[in-house]
Amino acid sequence: MHRIGYFLTDDFQVMAIGTQTVFEIANVVAREPVYHVTNYSLQGGEIRSSLGVSVITKRADSNATADTWMISGVANPTGRITTAEELRFISDASARSRRTAGLCTGAFVLAEAGLLDGKRATTHWAFADALQARWPRIQVEADRIFIVDGA
Structure with missing residues (x-):
């Protein structure tokens, strides 16, 4: 089974979790669980999107593993500085995974x-x-929807 980890930050764009539908439908079509999706945040527990929707997450630490990491964006990326702890987690998690993708911003x-x-x-x-x-x-x-350039 392929493990998909979504790393969500405070005020994440709700669209980020909308992409999880792709994995849900793939599991339905395959008639077996091919993908396992888990939401993570630094603190774990409830985290709110920019729209105000809350999602329950697991704590993102050195035990958090995924084959693919999906990194959420925020509604105003030029107005937010990513914390050192977030950057550390993303760098470490990416080094241990098969691939990492940024969702939108x-x-x-x-x-x-x-x-x-x-x-x-x-x-x-x-x-x-x-x-x-x-x-x-x-x-x-x-003018691209997505780009694949390495892992």
Whole structure:
């Protein structure tokens, strides 16, 4: 079974957890649990989205493992600084996983963690210029829905 870990921060975009439907439907079509999805946050417990929807999460620590990490974004990525603890977790978790993806403005978090240096990336079109300006070592492609560049 492929383990999918969603790392959610305070004020995460609710759209991030909407993507979990893909794994749900894949399990239905396969008629067996191919994917196991778990929501994580630094503190564990309840965490609120930018819309006010709350989600229960497990504590993200060195025991939190996933084959794929999905990193949430926030509604205003230029107004939020990712904490050192969040960056540490994302870097460590990414090193132990098969792949890591930023969901929408989650690209800003991956960039802060240094995971996009020298890579192609995309984000919400409204923030693409800000991502490129802040991290010039990333090749930002604003007109893409997703980009695969390494793990």
